[in-house]
Amino acid sequence: MSEAGGSVTAVSVIEARELTKTYGDFTAVDAISFDVAPGESFGLLGPNGAGKSTTMRMIGGTSLRTAGTLSVLGLDPERHGPEVRASLGVVPQADALDEELRARDNLYVYGRYFGLPRAYLKAKVPELLEFAQLTDKSDAKVTALSGGMKRRLTIARGLINEPRILLLDEPTTGLDPQARHILWDRLFRLKEQGVTLVLTTHFMDEAEQLCDRLVVVDHGRIVAEGSPRGLIQEHTTREVVEVRFGSARNAEMQAELAALVADGQRSRAGLEVLPDRILLYTDDGEAMLEEINRRALNPLTQLVRRTSLEDVFLRLTGRSLID
Amino acid sequence: MDAPSTGPTDVMAATKERLRRRPGWIANLYAGNARAVIARGFRVIRSANWGVVATGFFEPVFYLLAMGVGMGALVGSVPGPDGQPVSYAMYIAPALLATSAMNGAVYDSVNNVFFKMRYSKLYEGMLQTSLGPMDVAIGEIFMALFRGFLYAVGFLGVLTVMGLVTSWWALAMIPVAVLIALGFASVGMAVTSYMKSFQQLDLVPMVLLPMFLFSATLYPITVYPEPVQWFVMAMPLWHGVELMRQLSVGYVTAASAGHALYFVVISVIGITAVTLRLRKLFLR
Structure with a gap:
């Protein structure tokens, strides 16, 4: 590639510094800074209302920032929106498909918005429909498509300009497990081709599957940053024991269990008390469970599992991701 | 199936080159591609929406039959x-x-734009491309004018068949209908930028209906006492009505030019207001 952004492959494709967005008194994004490298798959992880979508919109220049600086492929999206978006593919949370047009025309018309030539689109649209497994739906009205199909059509639409960066805002929210796996597969193929992916999600498994690196966002601030594996190692233990005592006894068991995890464990060990269950972080879950049973604490249910990003978030904020 | 090619050639090179040459002050607002928005509008009309266009055509015909x-x-x-x-x-x-030109233009620029903005998220989708907000605004105003143009052509055809026009000047009623539509569409879109709920949209007929009934449409303005006449004459529709009426019989005077000028002025005001409100309309 010979154009401006392409010659500086070593530097970040997105560079945000103290990026801030306020709506009246409400601070949606609170001075966050991050970089995204070319070809990287970068995730913004956080609960609803954490400021993820607002950040995505600022990257595309469709939301104006309140303070801070932002550079996308060397340009300020606020001042060069159309030019920045020429290199972006955007998959918004609400599909925002054109319901007055058929599936095929959605792609074609969208390509024309990018100023792409008709001849290019005539070849590209069928190719993308096939990629999205929608070839037999090409004449269907958008309103007649299932949720998963709409999502795939939206992703296909986001690829019409062969973007260098694909922005995906909660790509699989509301999809059934099978549809999610199809979608992850498609995204993984794009990643293999060197497309930079920036995605928001509140699903841990999605972040673990797709992201090389992610930031955990809460109340508009970055509370942690790293690879999925790195974050889990840094912020939690190897395993977690989940025990339920029923809503009445849940709180009163806290003191007893706290003493348990404190026994000669590493600093990352500890417990989280959720409304319905208590999580005990430990490197040896089975041993912990044995100890609980030896002390005859009699939980209603018990479970040992590997820690996940959900636990990272819990440890950092004391709240569940899907708030 | 492999992932779609993202080969070494940059398919967006031409667009980027074109956008790079745009002056800085307008680079974020206007990408010079309103025609893509217009093409989308025609595609929609072609595929589904002739019904909506047709209802707007019949309304004045029904009035003409019943009242006239x-x-x-x-x-x-x-x-x-x-x-x-x-x-x-x-x-x-x-x-x-x-x-009819007024109603068509307001319908497109207020109800349609509001719905596309708040509910169908159409503009949100458009603005994730290389379009700027001004491309969208120009495209949508053009579609409103096209609607006004269609109504004018259709209705003039009906009038001609019924023998209700007596002058070649009547042909000028078509561009004048488009001018009226431009005035109402631009002001309408600017007003829409302030609208937050469907309830507020209900206010629009509350303005349009009395304007239709009392702008000397169905009887001469001289029935009103003088202060009321001044008020009516300040309203845009009165100027449209007077101008159309003069053209229909070929009685063209300096007053006709004055009426046309009135619409040129409110169009300029409306377009300026829309431009200033573009960010509020399309960006958050």
């Missing part, structure tokens, strides 16, 4: 713009054309 022909039988003839008596149907027909 039906009630006109009771009224008989009335003095036309040049003082010569004309049939009542001939008297109100140009006014109905002006009203």
Whole structure:
């Protein structure tokens, strides 16, 4: 590639510094800074209302920032929106498909918005429909498509300009497990081709599957940053024991269990008390469970599992991701 | 199936080159590609929406039949713009054309734009491409004008068939209908940028209906006491009605130019307001 952004492959494709967005008194994004490298798959992880979508919109220049600086492929999206978006593919949370047009025309018309030539689109649209497994739906009205199909059509639409960066805002929210796996597969193929992916999600498994690196966002601030594996190692233990005592006894068991995890464990060990269950972080879950049973604490249910990003978030904020 | 090719050639190179050359002050607002928005509008009309367009065409025809022909039988003839008596149907027909241009333009620029903005998220989708907000605004205003143009052509055809036009000047009613539509569409879109809920949209007919009924559309303005006349004459539709009425019989005077100028002025004001409100309309 010979154009401006392409010659500086070593530097970040997105560079945000103290990026801030306020709506009246409400601070949606609170001075966050991050970089995204070319070809990287970068995730913004956080609960609803954490400021993820607002950040995505600022990257595309469709939301104006309140303070801070932002550079996308060397340009300020606020001042060069159309030019920045020429290199972006955007998959918004609400599909925002054109319901007055058929599936095929959605792609074609969208390509024309990018100023792409008709001849290019005539070849590209069928190719993308096939990629999205929608070839037999090409004449269907958008309103007649299932949720998963709409999502795939939206992703296909986001690829019409062969973007260098694909922005995906909660790509699989509301999809059934099978549809999610199809979608992850498609995204993984794009990643293999060197497309930079920036995605928001509140699903841990999605972040673990797709992201090389992610930031955990809460109340508009970055509370942690790293690879999925790195974050889990840094912020939690190897395993977690989940025990339920029923809503009445849940709180009163806290003191007893706290003493348990404190026994000669590493600093990352500890417990989280959720409304319905208590999580005990430990490197040896089975041993912990044995100890609980030896002390005859009699939980209603018990479970040992590997820690996940959900636990990272819990440890950092004391709240569940899907708030 | 492999992932779609993202080969070494940059398919967006031409667009990027074009956008890079745009002056800085307009780079974020206007990508010079409003025609893509217009092409989308025509594609939608072609595929589905002729019904919506047709309803707008029939409305003035129904009024003409009921009021002009039906009630006109009771009224008989009335003095036309040049003082010569004309049939009542001939008297109100140009006014109905002006009203139809107004209604069509406002429908597109207020209801349609509001719905696309808040509910179907159409503009959100458009603005994730290389379009700027001004491309979208120009495209949508153009579609409103096209609607006004269609109504004008159709209605003028009906009038001609019914023998209600007597001058070649009547052909000028078509561009004038487009001018009226431009005035109302631009102001309408600017007003829409302030709208937050469907309830507020209900206020629009509350403005349009009295304007239609009282702008000397169905009877001469002289029935009002003088202060009321001044008020009516300040309203845009009155100027549209007067101008159309003069053209229908070929009675063109300096006053006709004045009426046209009125619409040029509110169009300029409306377009300026829309431009200033573009960010509020399309960006958050």
